[in-house]
Amino acid sequence: xxxxxxxxxLVAAMAALFIGLLALLATDASAQQRRKGPQPVPKEATSTRxxxxxxxxxxxxxxxxxxxxxxxxxxxxxxxxxxxxVIFGAIDGSQQPxxxxxxxxxxxxxxxxxxxxxxxxxxNVAGLWLNTASVAFDNVPSYYAVASTRPIDxxxxxxxxxxxxxxxxxxxxxxxxxxxHPLSNEDLQDYRDAIIRLKRNSFLYKDSQYGVTFTGKSIxxxxxxxxxxxxxxxxxxxxxxxxxxxLLSKFQVRLTLEREGLERHLHAFAFRLPTLYGFMTVxxxxxxxxxxxxxxxxxxx
Amino acid sequence: MxxxxxxxxxxxxxxxxxxxxxxxLVFLAMGGAxxxxxxxxxxxxxxxxxxxxxxxxIPAAVAVGTETAQILAASVSGALAQWRRRNVDVKMGVVxxxxxxxxxxxxxxxxATLRRQGVFDFFVAACYVTFLGVIGMLMLIESxxxxxxxxxxxxxxxxxxxxxxxxxxxxLKMRFTRSKLYISAIPPLLxxxxxxxxxxxxxxxxxxxxxxxxxxxxxxxxxxxxxxxxFQIVFLTAATTVLHAAQNQNVDVVLAVLLMAGGVVGAxxxxxxxxxxxxxxxxxxxxxxxxxVCARFAWQLIAKPADLYxxxxxxxx
Numbered sequence: 001x002x003x004x005x006x007x008x009x010l011v012a013a014m015a016a017l018f019i020g021l022l023a024l025l026a027t028d029a030s031a032q033q034r035r036k037g038p039q040p041v042p043k044e045a046t047s048t049r050x051x052x053x054x055x056x057x058x059x060x061x062x063x064x065x066x067x068x069x070x071x072x073x074x075x076x077x078x079x080x081x082x083x084x085x086v087i088f089g090a091i092d093g094s095q096q097p098x099x100x101x102x103x104x105x106x107x108x109x110x111x112x113x114x115x116x117x118x119x120x121x122x123x124n125v126a127g128l129w130l131n132t133a134s135v136a137f138d139n140v141p142s143y144y145a146v147a148s149t150r151p152i153d154x155x156x157x158x159x160x161x162x163x164x165x166x167x168x169x170x171x172x173x174x175x176x177x178x179x180x181h182p183l184s185n186e187d188l189q190d191y192r193d194a195i196i197r198l199k200r201n202s203f204l205y206k207d208s209q210y211g212v213t214f215t216g217k218s219i220x221x222x223x224x225x226x227x228x229x230x231x232x233x234x235x236x237x238x239x240x241x242x243x244x245x246x247l248l249s250k251f252q253v254r255l256t257l258e259r260e261g262l263e264r265h266l267h268a269f270a271f272r273l274p275t276l277y278g279f280m281t282v283x284x285x286x287x288x289x290x291x292x293x294x295x296x297x298x299x300x301x
Numbered sequence: 302m303x304x305x306x307x308x309x310x311x312x313x314x315x316x317x318x319x320x321x322x323x324x325x326l327v328f329l330a331m332g333g334a335x336x337x338x339x340x341x342x343x344x345x346x347x348x349x350x351x352x353x354x355x356x357x358x359i360p361a362a363v364a365v366g367t368e369t370a371q372i373l374a375a376s377v378s379g380a381l382a383q384w385r386r387r388n389v390d391v392k393m394g395v396v397x398x399x400x401x402x403x404x405x406x407x408x409x410x411x412x413a414t415l416r417r418q419g420v421f422d423f424f425v426a427a428c429y430v431t432f433l434g435v436i437g438m439l440m441l442i443e444s445x446x447x448x449x450x451x452x453x454x455x456x457x458x459x460x461x462x463x464x465x466x467x468x469x470x471x472x473l474k475m476r477f478t479r480s481k482l483y484i485s486a487i488p489p490l491l492x493x494x495x496x497x498x499x500x501x502x503x504x505x506x507x508x509x510x511x512x513x514x515x516x517x518x519x520x521x522x523x524x525x526x527x528x529x530x531x532f533q534i535v536f537l538t539a540a541t542t543v544l545h546a547a548q549n550q551n552v553d554v555v556l557a558v559l560l561m562a563g564g565v566v567g568a569x570x571x572x573x574x575x576x577x578x579x580x581x582x583x584x585x586x587x588x589x590x591x592x593x594v595c596a597r598f599a600w601q602l603i604a605k606p607a608d609l610y611x612x613x614x615x616x617x618x
Contacts, residue, residue: 077315079313079314118613120419121609122606127603128423129602129606130602131418131419131420131422131611190610197608198612228315229322263317266317267320270317270546270552270553270554271550274546277546277554278542278546278547281542281546282543284374284554285370285371285373285374286377288558288561289373289374289375292374293382
């Protein structure tokens with residue numbers, strides 16, 4: 001009798017687990033189907049609307065710069081724990097006598113997807129610290145790295161850096177329209193600084209003043225670390241070639257971070273079909289509880 | 302974002318909803334440790350696990366939503382066992398659950414609003430300080446008194462039953478045959494609402510409120526209190542998990558599975574360890590744990606933060 005009961009329990013637990021797995025598989029399959037349908041469209045769209053590679057040559061400059069990244073497509077899988085990309089480039093028509101001569105200067109900017117970020121400020125209310133004020137900013141890049149052969153203020157003039165968004169202080173993000181409270185300029189600057197400081201602390205914004213090195217007369221490279229908490233999406237990589245504070249050539253290449261595997265499906269599932277995802281979680285939890293009670297009851301006998 | 306203990310080590314796994322890379326072993330161990338404590342003390346463990354997750358750097362809202370799923374897994378087997386022993390007052394459970402669902406729906410909405418305002422973290426910390434502070438102190442006083450009395454050799458008196466209190470004066474009376482009670486449906490309904498609200502906001506099962514309230518307020522027979530409470534928790538946490546996932550998208554199934562796996566194993570060892578300690582000693586230890594967690598949250602509220610500013614996405618923090 002006891003034996004029969006146990007078998008019933010086991011069967012019930014297995015059935016529950018099976019249903020949970022089926023639900024997971026079904027949603028995986030549907031996610032794949034969804035992906036199969038619209039997926040080629042954005043890829044084509046990006047290649048027609050905004051090409052992966054863009055070059056701009058200054059009139060009169062003999063030298064031109066070309067660059068590429070070590071991986072144009074990076075997969076964020078379940079085991080993603082950050083990655084390092086290498087950006088390498090070459091100067092066509094280089095007149096540099098040796099790699100160490102410092103004849104040219106290079107600035108590389110890697111910028112992630114722009115988005116809205118809310119900065120909150122804590123204040124002391126009756127002895128307790130809580131968020132009381134907030135400012136929303138638009139076009140805040142999820143990731144921003146600038147690397148150069150020398151400190152950027154020696155490489156390019158201030159106006160140029162401001163215009164092209166080079167350097168942490170010149171990242172082009174703006175307070176969102178329709179702020180609830182009017183803000184003074186100093187306050188706004190505090191909030192801007194806070195974004196940069198906090199993003200730096202979580203390794204999402206960085207500047208490395210000597211991050212670009214020439215390895216030959218015309219070849220240079222820089223390595224840039226994308227931390228584990230980086231947001232997926234397209235990354236714009238801009239390479240500027242300078243000679244005595246004058247821009248000679250600019251080159252742009254795009255790299256993409258994409259979610260892959262189970263992790264991609266679960267994320268999409270949780271945000272696109274949240275209710276169904278909730279039911280799946282409940283099914284898994286119930287199955288786990290039943291299996292545990294079956295297993296441990298058996299081992300106790 | 303601070304650099305937290307989840308960054309250490311090598312067994313990394315990307316949590317799809319929390320959107321952070323986490324060490325599997327850390328969360329398995331965390332599930333195991335809390336499972337051990339809950340097995341030892343016979344409590345759900347939500348009020349220990351949710352704070353731990355927050356301290357480990359999981360966003361407060363994700364900690365609350367995910368822990369709800371874990372409590373469900375931890376309660377299923379217990380509820381089933383109680384059901385088989387017929388220790389569940391289904392009618393009472395359904396009344397409690399009706400209130401609970403109402404509270405949960407409201408609580409989940411409240412979480413969404415507070416996240417938009419950027420004060421959810423503060424609110425959770427304040428709730429935990431209040432509840433853990435009060436419960437921890439009460440347990441500490443009660444357990445030390447019992448230990449002192451036991452040492453002095455006096456007889457420990459049980460609960461006085463059969464007395465009427467204000468609960469019996471209310472209208473809308475219902476007969477709860479299994480509990481041998483004929484009382485108004487209003488107190489269990491209100492109790493359910495309150496527990497549902499707590500479950501949604503604090504990521505707890507609510508047993509630590511439900512059990513004493515059933516014994517002292519509703520005066521249900523002790524034998525069916527735990528079963529009815531578990532019965533109620535299973536359905537309440539299931540509903541709250543779905544509501545959280547649908548409204549706040551703050552349930553991380555990978556994290557939940559890690560915690561379940563750790564918790565299940567830990568609970569088995571905890572239950573064995575708990576049998577070697579006396580009831581009042583267990584309650585004293587648990588009170589100490591509760592007060593420690595409470596102090597940690599209180600510190601978070603009063604200490605000046607290292608950085609006054611923090612970042613959040615547009616949807617919530």
